[in-house]
Amino acid sequence: MPEFRPCGEHAWLLDLDDNRMVHRWAAAVRAVDLDGVREVVPGMSTLLVTFDPGLTNASALRAALDAVHPGADLADDDDQHVIDVRYDGADLQDVAELTGLTAAEVIAAHTESVWTVAFCGFAPGFSYLVGGDPRLYVPRRDEARVRVPAGAVALAGAFSAIYPRVSPGGWQLLGHTDAVLWNSDADPPAVLRPGAVVRFRDVGR
Structure with missing residues (x-):
């Protein structure tokens, strides 16, 4: 599991091992379509997940992220x-x-x-x-x-x-x-x- 850090009042920053894991997590978070998520922004070894406070809160989003399970790397032939x-x-x-x-x-x-x-x-x-x-x-x-x-x-x-x-x-x-x-x-x-x-x-x- 990544280390979760609050980033301001409306985002979580996930610290990950490497860039491949960042993209695996990004794909997994997008795939589950969590309520209130605004943006999923990959960095070199971090992933920023921002949310709409009118639709969710930090605690609820953290619990939802805890339930995310990234899969294996998938090649996107269209990208x-x-x-x-x-x-x-x-x-x-x-x-x-x-x-x-x-x-x-x-x-x-x-x-x-x-x-x-x-x-x-x-x-x-x-x-x-x-x-x-x-x-x-x-x-x-x-x-x-x-x-x-x-x-x-x-x-x-x-x-x-x-x-x-x-x-x-x-x-x-x-x-x-x-x-x-x-x-x-x-x-x-x-x-x-x-x-x-x-x-x-x-x-x-």
């Missing part, structure tokens, strides 16, 4: 994505030097990894991807850029990500994609949601 990337990023050679790989080996490691969306944050549509080749673990840049273009594909620590819009950023840029990952008029607006599986495909430099 798998292939992202075409041109590996022409400004930091590709720096990443090669940091990892001791050639630029071609960096690209191969990035495209051969099966990535999963661990959680979303920083900006609308910004998805933190995990599951990459450990050789690709690199630090953020010493100095962040004021402007990172939309579609930039990047690395930082154990994560990869795609910048969904122009923004500041300090991640190492490997390349770019033309894929549109956030559309505020769509439902849901984010293309890459927590639990989604992502593969990158090299389409040249």
